[in-house]
Amino acid sequence: MVITVTLNPALDKIILLKRLEKNKNNQIMETVYDIGGKATHISVVLSALYVENIATGIFAGKNGLRVQSLLEDKGVYCDFIWQGEGETRESLIIVPQEEGGSYMITQRGFSITRDTFKKMKSKLLDLIKEGDMVVFAGGPPPGISIEEYKELLQLVEKRKGKLILDIRGPYLEAGLQLMPYLIKPNEYEFQEITGMDTSKEKQCMLGIERLLKQGIKIVALSLGKRGSLIGTQEGFLRIIPPEVQEVNDTGCGDVFLGGALAMLAQHKNIEETFRFATAMGASKATHRESSKFSLNQTQRFLEQVKIEFL
Numbered sequence: 595m596v597i598t599v600t601l602n603p604a605l606d607k608i609i610l611l612k613r614l615e616k617n618k619n620n621q622i623m624e625t626v627y628d629i630g631g632k633a634t635h636i637s638v639v640l641s642a643l644y645v646e647n648i649a650t651g652i653f654a655g656k657n658g659l660r661v662q663s664l665l666e667d668k669g670v671y672c673d674f675i676w677q678g679e680g681e682t683r684e685s686l687i688i689v690p691q692e693e694g695g696s697y698m699i700t701q702r703g704f705s706i707t708r709d710t711f712k713k714m715k716s717k718l719l720d721l722i723k724e725g726d727m728v729v730f731a732g733g734p735p736p737g738i739s740i741e742e743y744k745e746l747l748q749l750v751e752k753r754k755g756k757l758i759l760d761i762r763g764p765y766l767e768a769g770l771q772l773m774p775y776l777i778k779p780n781e782y783e784f785q786e787i788t789g790m791d792t793s794k795e796k797q798c799m800l801g802i803e804r805l806l807k808q809g810i811k812i813v814a815l816s817l818g819k820r821g822s823l824i825g826t827q828e829g830f831l832r833i834i835p836p837e838v839q840e841v842n843d844t845g846c847g848d849v850f851l852g853g854a855l856a857m858l859a860q861h862k863n864i865e866e867t868f869r870f871a872t873a874m875g876a877s878k879a880t881h882r883e884s885s886k887f888s889l890n891q892t893q894r895f896l897e898q899v900k901i902e903f904l
């Protein structure tokens with residue numbers, strides 16, 4: 595079983611433009627709403643692949659209802675904590691099609707009450723069983739201190755689960771102390787925790803080695819279009835994604851991690867795991883929505899993924 599934990603989910607409002615120009619009236623071509631919040635995306639991937647998973651976290655208000663119904667439409671089993679006051683946040687994703695790439699503007703989210711925090715703790719204690727993979731992804735909401743965040747992470751170890759982290763800054767620093775099974779930092783998050791220059795592969799490998807020495811089992815450093823560098827106790831993989839016609843890069847990292855967890859849940863080896871994850875992330879990039887990908891397209895991309903053992 596995989597438990598995905600999104601403490602601060604979002605309703606993504608994706609605005610498609612021809613281009614984005616300052617001091618100009620930039621006409622919206624299309625507005626699309628989709629699931630946001632990172633670990634939610636992982637559940638979408640796992641459910642599409644019929645890998646048993648439960649999506650939990652904290653919702654509030656109409657936006658929360660909308661995100662939950664989008665998740666359920668994609669076959670995700672949701673078991674969230676609902677807070678009376680507050681409103682699940684919106685993330686604004688601006689996609690100027692002529693430029694490529696996207697601009698992401700996120701709200702902080704609503705403040706979590708003590709009662710909600712307690713309910714989240716007991717929900718995790720109820721849900722997590724020995725051997726489950728438990729993935730925390732996305733920024734935590736206001737109202738949860740680093741210490742309290744660490745308390746939630748420690749419940750995974752208490753239930754003998756495997757902790758997976760896709761988080762950043764001081765929350766990631768706190769999580770590293772618990773020797774997670776897998777972390778998936780992007781370049782900026784990796785530089786923050788290791789001080790290494792991610793433009794130099796040797797420095798990336800050095801930083802990953804240090805993290806592995808701390809007891810982390812898998813470090814998947816995502817380097818955007820450059821692909822990823824995977825470090826395990828057995829060695830390194832350099833992974834180059836296929837060239838694709840990018841529409842929206844939002845959610846690529848989350849779908850990548852979802853693909854990896856789907857393979858690990860089926861006990862695939864590291865090469866197969868990250869070949870599939872990379873093909874999934876590439877497929878996501880060709881779709882407007884934050885959580886959309888195509889499994890047929892992924893199958894076609896598999897053989898175009900280049901993998902080198904370092």
Ligand code: TA6
Pocket residue numbers: 602604605606629630631632685698700731732733734844845846847848884
């Ligand atoms: O990774 C994509 C995404 O989940 C978007 O859907 C958007 O909601 C944003 O990231 C949220 O990121 P945050 O780190 O604020 O949780």
